[in-house]
Amino acid sequence: MLEITYHGHSAVQLTTGEHSIMIDPFITGNALAATKLADIKVSHILLTHGHQDHILDAVELAKQNDATIIATHELATYLGWQGVKTIGMNLGGSLRLPFGKVKMTQAFHSSGVIVDEQKQIVYMGMPAGFVIEMGGKTVYHAGDTGLFGDMKLLGELHDIDLAFLPIGDLFTMGPEDALVAAKWIKTDFVVPIHYNTFPPIKQDGDAFVAALAEEDIRGNALKPGEVLRLP
Ligand code: NI
Ligand code: MN
Numbered sequence: 622m623l624e625i626t627y628h629g630h631s632a633v634q635l636t637t638g639e640h641s642i643m644i645d646p647f648i649t650g651n652a653l654a655a656t657k658l659a660d661i662k663v664s665h666i667l668l669t670h671g672h673q674d675h676i677l678d679a680v681e682l683a684k685q686n687d688a689t690i691i692a693t694h695e696l697a698t699y700l701g702w703q704g705v706k707t708i709g710m711n712l713g714g715s716l717r718l719p720f721g722k723v724k725m726t727q728a729f730h731s732s733g734v735i736v737d738e739q740k741q742i743v744y745m746g747m748p749a750g751f752v753i754e755m756g757g758k759t760v761y762h763a764g765d766t767g768l769f770g771d772m773k774l775l776g777e778l779h780d781i782d783l784a785f786l787p788i789g790d791l792f793t794m795g796p797e798d799a800l801v802a803a804k805w806i807k808t809d810f811v812v813p814i815h816y817n818t819f820p821p822i823k824q825d826g827d828a829f830v831a832a833l834a835e836e837d838i839r840g841n842a843l844k845p846g847e848v849l850r851l852p
Contacts, residue, residue, distance in 0.1 A: 624756075631762075632646050633814070665690075666690045668690060669751065670749060691718075722754040724752040731748060752781070767798065770805075783851065800829070
C-alpha cells in the first residue's frame, strides 16, 4: 500500500505503514497549501533542484523531523551548511534507504539559488527527477522539466505505476507535452503538478486528466491536501 498526499505545487508526500517521505516541500510560500508545515512528519526529503518553489521549506522540515535531505551533490552540500543531514547523489545514481530505493533521473531545466541582496546566482548542479520504489509501487516524480526523448528510456527501464508530471507550462512542460510524456514513460496513472500555484502557470488539471483518459491513462488532478491510496 502506498499513500500519496499532494501538498500543492510539486510537493508530494509518500507514506507506507511505517515510512513517510516528502518531495520538494513548498508549503509556507504556497497560498493554496492546505497543510501546516509543523504537522508534517517525514524521515527523508527529496529535492529535484535548487529553485525556491521546491526547496523553500526543506531545511525547516528536516530540522523539525531530524530528517535527511537527498539532492544533487551541490544542493546537498549547500543545505548541509545550514545544519541538516544530507545525502548527495547525481544523475543516474541510485540509493537504497529504509523506505525503499531512489534513483535520480535527468530533467531538462536549470538549478540555482538566487541571492538577491548580492545579485548573485549560486549554481546548484543539474536539475533532476526521481524514480522511487516504495510500498510495492514505482513512482516517477519528474521535477521541473521540459519533454525529453529519454523519457521513453524511463518507460523501458522502469514499470512506472504512478507519475507526477508538471503541466504548468512556461517553466516546464505544458499539458500537451505532459500528455506525450505520460505515453512515453508508459505509466498507469498520472497526477499533474506544478500548476495553478501562480497566475503564469494556470492550467486546467481536470482537462488534462480528460486528455489522459482518451489515451487510456488514468489520472487525478489532486487538490492541495488531498490523499490518494494505491492498494
Ligand atoms: Ni524550477
Ligand atoms: Mn519550479
